[in-house]
Amino acid sequence: MRPVYMVSGGxxxxxxxxxxxxxxxxxxxxxxxxxxxxxLMHREAVDVIDGVVASYFSDHFTRQxxxxxxxxxxxxxxxxxxxxxxxxxxxxxxxxxxxxxxxxSGVMDVCLAYGFETMSHVNTWKGNEFIALxxxxxxxxxxxxxxxxxxxxxxxxxxxxxxxxxxQMALVSVKNHINAYHNPYAQKREQLTVEDVRKSPMVAWPLxxxxxxxxSDGAAVALLASEEGIRKLEKASGTKxxxxxxxxxxxxxxxxxxxxxxxxxxILLPHESAGDYRNLDYPGIHSFRAGRxxxxxxxxxxxxxxxxxxxxxxxxxxxxxxxxxxxxxxMGLCKYGEGGKFVEAxxxxxxxxxxxxxxxxKGTIPVNPSGGLMACGHxxxxxxxxxxxxxxxxxxxxxxxxxxxxxxxxxxxxRGAIHSHAGTGTYVTVSxxxxx
Amino acid sequence: MKxxxxxxxxxxxxxxxxxxxxPFPKDLKQLKDMSPIVTxxxxxxNYIHSYxxxxxFFAGLANGRLLGTxxxxxxxxxxxxxxxxxxxxxxxxxxxxxxxxxxHTFTVCYFGSEEFLKETPFMLVLVEFAGAKTLMLSRLLGVxxxxxSIDLIGKKVRPRFKRxxxxxxxxxxxxxxx
Numbered sequence: 072m073r074p075v076y077m078v079s080g081g082x083x084x085x086x087x088x089x090x091x092x093x094x095x096x097x098x099x100x101x102x103x104x105x106x107x108x109x110x111l112m113h114r115e116a117v118d119v120i121d122g123v124v125a126s127y128f129s130d131h132f133t134r135q136x137x138x139x140x141x142x143x144x145x146x147x148x149x150x151x152x153x154x155x156x157x158x159x160x161x162x163x164x165x166x167x168x169x170x171x172x173x174x175x176s177g178v179m180d181v182c183l184a185y186g187f188e189t190m191s192h193v194n195t196w197k198g199n200e201f202i203a204l205x206x207x208x209x210x211x212x213x214x215x216x217x218x219x220x221x222x223x224x225x226x227x228x229x230x231x232x233x234x235x236x237x238x239q240m241a242l243v244s245v246k247n248h249i250n251a252y253h254n255p256y257a258q259k260r261e262q263l264t265v266e267d268v269r270k271s272p273m274v275a276w277p278l279x280x281x282x283x284x285x286x287s288d289g290a291a292v293a294l295l296a297s298e299e300g301i302r303k304l305e306k307a308s309g310t311k312x313x314x315x316x317x318x319x320x321x322x323x324x325x326x327x328x329x330x331x332x333x334x335x336x337x338i339l340l341p342h343e344s345a346g347d348y349r350n351l352d353y354p355g356i357h358s359f360r361a362g363r364x365x366x367x368x369x370x371x372x373x374x375x376x377x378x379x380x381x382x383x384x385x386x387x388x389x390x391x392x393x394x395x396x397x398x399x400x401x402m403g404l405c406k407y408g409e410g411g412k413f414v415e416a417x418x419x420x421x422x423x424x425x426x427x428x429x430x431x432x433k434g435t436i437p438v439n440p441s442g443g444l445m446a447c448g449h450x451x452x453x454x455x456x457x458x459x460x461x462x463x464x465x466x467x468x469x470x471x472x473x474x475x476x477x478x479x480x481x482x483x484x485x486r487g488a489i490h491s492h493a494g495t496g497t498y499v500t501v502s503x504x505x506x507x
Numbered sequence: 508m509k510x511x512x513x514x515x516x517x518x519x520x521x522x523x524x525x526x527x528x529x530p531f532p533k534d535l536k537q538l539k540d541m542s543p544i545v546t547x548x549x550x551x552x553n554y555i556h557s558y559x560x561x562x563x564f565f566a567g568l569a570n571g572r573l574l575g576t577x578x579x580x581x582x583x584x585x586x587x588x589x590x591x592x593x594x595x596x597x598x599x600x601x602x603x604x605x606x607x608x609x610x611h612t613f614t615v616c617y618f619g620s621e622e623f624l625k626e627t628p629f630m631l632v633l634v635e636f637a638g639a640k641t642l643m644l645s646r647l648l649g650v651x652x653x654x655x656s657i658d659l660i661g662k663k664v665r666p667r668f669k670r671x672x673x674x675x676x677x678x679x680x681x682x683x684x685x
Contacts, residue, residue, distance in 0.1 A: 090543040134550060194521065200620035209561055210587050213675045214644050215616060215623045220631050223614035231612070231660045275631075276615040276655045330587045330633060330642040333594070356612060356633065356642075 072175040076314035076507060078296045078304060080460030081105035085258045085289035085448030088191030094127070094138060095145035097290040098185050101453075102146055105292050113147065115307040119300075121179035122152035126166030126186030127452035128159060131201040133189060142185060152179075159205050160388060162186065163291070163455020164491020164500030168320045170295045171502070180300035184459075187290035188450035198286050205494055207328050219283050219391070221329060221495050223275035226393035229357040230277075232408065235396060237277045239411035241268035243392035244281050244445060245428065246420050251442025253424070253478040256457075258287055258448035264427060268392075282392040287448030291456035293463070315466045318486075319373030319503035323364025329356045329495045338363045340370065340403040342377040347406055359394075359496035362401030369488070369501035370403075378403050378488070379436055382503075384465060384481045385419075386458040388492035389443040395419075398490060402501070404436060424478065440465070440479045455491035455500065462487040462504045521547060558674075560590040563601055568678040571668045573604045575639070584639040604643075607684055608634040610662050611642055615652040628652040632681055634664055646680040 081104030083089075083097045092100070106116050123146075125139030135141070139155035158165045163186045170184035190198050203216030229235045245265055251257035263281065271279040296304060301312055326332060334352035338360065339345065354360040375381040385402065389395035396410035405413040413419065417430025419438035441447055441461040444454060464470050465484045471477035481487075486505035493499065526546060532538065558565055567574040576588040580597030592599055613632040618624065632647035647664065663684035672678040 090545050194621070196619070196621040196624050199618075200622055203620045209558060210676050211644055213677055214646060215619060215626070215629055215631055217616055217619040217623065217631075220614050220616045220619070223616075224612045224631060224633055227614060227657065227660070228612040231657050273615075273617045275617065276652075326593065328587055328644070330644050331585070331589070331593060332641075334640045 073177060073297055075171050075174045075317045076296055076298075076301060077293055077317055077459065077463045077504060078301060078312050078314045079105040079109045079294040080456075080463050081108065081292050082256050082453075082457055082460050083290040084256050085287040085450055085453070085457070087258065087285070087287065089288040090191070094133065094187045094189050094290070095142050097189075097288065098142045098187050098292065099145055101290045101292045102183070102185065105294055109304065109308055109312055110310040111304065111308040117147050119303050119307050120148060120151065120181050120183050122173060123148055123183045123185060124166050124169045124173065125153060125155040126162045126184065126456065127155070127188055128157060128162045129188070129201055129451065131204065132192055132198070134192065142187070148183070158498040159493030160390060160451055161455060161491040161493035161498040161500050162452045163457070164489065164502065165322070165455070165498065166452070167293055167455055167459050167489075167491075167502055168322065168500055170293065171317055171320055174295050174297050174300065177297075180303060181294065181296045183292060183294055184456055185290065185292040186452040186454075186456045188452045189288050190286040190450060191288045195286060210330075211328055217275065219278055220275040222391045222393055223278045225329070225356050225397070225495065226277065226391075228355060229393065229397060232355070232357050233411065235411035237269065238265055239415050240277075240282055240392040240396060241265040242414050242428065243389065243395045244268045245426055246414070247389060247395075247439050247443040247445040249424060249426050250421060250440055250479060251446030253474065253476060254442050254447065255474055257442045257446050258285060259446045261446070278391060278393065284390050284444040284449045287450040289448060289450035289453045289457070291453040291460055293456050293459045313467050313469075314507045315463050315504050316507045317502060318505050319369040319371075319375070321365040321368030321370070321372065321501045323361035323368070323499050325354070325359070325361040325496050327494065327497055332356055332360070337407060338367060340367060342403065343406065351407060353407070357397070358407060359397060359401045359492070359499060361496050361499040362398055362490070362492065362501075365490070365499040365501040366402045369503050373503040373505070375503065382436060382486055382488050383484045384437045384440055384462075384487045385490065386439055386441060386443070386462050386487065387490035388454070389439055389445045390449060390492070392445065394492070395438065395443070398492070399438070401499075402488065402490065404438070421479065421481070437481050440481055455489070458489040458491065459502070459504070462489050466504055466506055561588055564588045565672075565674045565678070568668055568676075569672040569674065573666045573679065574601050575604045576600065577602045584641065586634075586636055586639050586641040586643045605636050606665065608636045608643070608664055608666075608681070610647070610660050610664055611635040613647055613655075613659055615655045632664070634681055644676075646677060647682070648680050649682045
């Protein structure tokens with residue numbers, strides 16, 4: 072495999088609804104932004120881009136099969152190669168990695184990854200039904216299919232197993248919403264307190280409305296290229312690119328039904344030992360084995376031995392505050408069981424932002440400096456690509472240019488991890504981006 | 508600091524409006540400033556859905572029996588049935604599960620998917636059985652939603668069955684055993 076770089080990205084602001092645009096135009100706006108950012112005209116882009124990968128999660132939301140090709144023809148990129156990928160909440164992360172493979176394999180020099188979702192086409196509770204159809208429709212969905220309910224059951228077990236507290240979960244919401252306050256791309260920009268989160272209406276005990284991300288319309292694109300691709304793009308645009316290297320990809324899976332998850336041994340990361348987890352049945356339903364597998368593979372490929380030392384920030388799939396805590400553990404930012412204490416101590420907060428909370432170890436490794444899904448929104452097919460764009464801008468140190476302020480710029484960001492997650496932890500991707 | 512303003516809003520419904528005519532400008536250049544046209548469109552389907560190799564589970568529920576499967580090769584028990592073993596790939600045999608299990612975890616849903624919204628609040632439970640490492644997702648009845656606490660974990664539960672089966676997993680539910 073040859074080196075792969077991300078060379079540009081764009082996001083169409085995530086919103087409750089974008090009735091003024093069809094999904095084609097939503098992607099087009101993000102695409103236009105990405106082209107403009109590297110000074111590339113449409114005609115030149117059409118000449119240089121070798122193919123595309125399309126990402127959207129739900130045919131139910133779209134009510135249009137083969138929507139991927141409708142975007143591709145709207146962008147003027149037919150008859151070039153293209154295909155759609157689907158893997159629940161991880162669709163965007165999978166799309167990014169498939170574009171990576173297209174370039175790494177030598178099949179393409181320049182590949183466009185684009186994603187979108189149009190969740191406003193049904194009401195919120197019908198939307199929850201569509202999402203719950205991504206659980207076994209023979210055994211799980213008819214029992215009361217509701218993803219917040221599934222995640223609530225997982226965190227209740229996490230609380231039992233490890234003593235995790237609801238106030239620790241609420242801190243994740245406070246952090247991500249306050250980060251998003253400074254991000255013009257975010258759907259929700261609110262200054263919250265732990266009390267606000269706990270007093271918000273209960274959705275599925277113990278998760279309140281502010282422990283759960285919202286539904287969105289939105290789109291995002293990432294442009295990936297080989298070294299040869301970069302030369303072609305620079306020649307076409309007449310500008311010098313500021314590429315970011317994609318140095319690792321990893322993916323993991325687990326059974327669709329949570330009920331089928333076995334109780335075995337922890338998959339260990341390089342900085343852990345079997346002795347850390349002598350009495351832990353793993354993954355049970357408190358942890359995501361797919362997330363751990365994806366992490367292990369991505370870290371191995373990028374040569375990461377200890378994430379706390381080797382990674383500067385993480386953009387991870389915080390569909391629920393509880394799953395952010397679970398994911399700290401899967402990604403080895405702390406040991407299994409320590410996620411609650413990890414956030415309570417302040418480790419995943421940005422060092423320079425005032426959260427109105429006393430934090431002892433503030434800013435060890437900022438997690439979701441953008442505000443994450445919790446506050447930026449979660450138009451499923453776009454989400455994993457949004458993370459890639461934010462991570463790309465962080466490492467480019469261009470947050471100020473794109474956000475209009477540099478409050479969320481992670482100082483000296485050299486290497487970041489992005490994490491995209493489906494179902495109750497069925498498909499998970501982790502990708503590593505770093506300074507070229 | 509955040510006010511739940513929605514709580515005092517008048518309920519919104521989706522039915523009622525059909526659009527026949529919209530204003531149209533004389534100058535076509537003004538068309539790009541037009542508001543989007545949003546219409547309500549129905550989409551409904553009846554599926555002919557087979558439970559296939561999992562059918563005996565539902566036949567069991569209709570007869571008041573809770574069935575799982577056990578791998579004939581390695582002995583692994585699938586509390587939620589699978590005809591083929593997820594550990595070794597071997598073919599499984601049907602077996603009756605113990606008459607009593609324990610709460611592995613649970614939740615109370617105060618909201619839900621549209622289909623289940625009218626049933627809220629309801630309790631979901633994952634039940635564990637002695638000797639098995641897999642679980643069963645079901646409803647927990649007879650427990651007050653307000654009594655939700657970690658202390659419910661580990662409590663003994665018993666399966667109960669609907670008298671008139673609907674051939675859905677909700678033909679089964681659990682109640683506290685003590």
